[in-house]
Amino acid sequence: MQKRELCKIEGIMFASYELxxxxxxxxxxxxxxxxxxxxxxxxxxxxxxxxxxxxxxxxFTARLEMLxxxxxxxxxxxxxKRVSKSLFVGEDIYMIHSRYRRKKMDTCEEGT
Numbered sequence: 001m002q003k004r005e006l007c008k009i010e011g012i013m014f015a016s017y018e019l020x021x022x023x024x025x026x027x028x029x030x031x032x033x034x035x036x037x038x039x040x041x042x043x044x045x046x047x048x049x050x051x052x053x054x055x056x057x058x059x060f061t062a063r064l065e066m067l068x069x070x071x072x073x074x075x076x077x078x079x080x081k082r083v084s085k086s087l088f089v090g091e092d093i094y095m096i097h098s099r100y101r102r103k104k105m106d107t108c109e110e111g112t
Contacts, residue, residue, distance in 0.1 A: 006047060015046035031084045042087045
């Protein structure tokens with residue numbers, strides 16, 4: 001069995017098998033350039049599947065494929081947000097919560 005590598009092109013994470021399809025790669029890069037505010041950590045669906053080995057978790061796969069643009073979902077400690085038809089952003093849930101707690105603490109300190 002051949003090991004597949006995960007690749008980064010112009011700041012976008014691709015699964016290695018996605019790079020074999022030049023049409024798909026060009027479409028995704030064009031989509032990324034069309035985003036007004038290009039967020040950090042753009043990834044493709046194939047990258048997520050390859051990284052999480054989610055072929056075994058069909059519920060996650062189905063939910064991710066049906067996710068609407070702008071919506072989020074959590075899986076294995078990561079919050080995925082769909083930013084376009086082919087692109088997602090993944091953020092560590094622990095980091096999201098720690099930022100929220102820090103903001104809340106700053107607000108409480110200002111109020112006292």
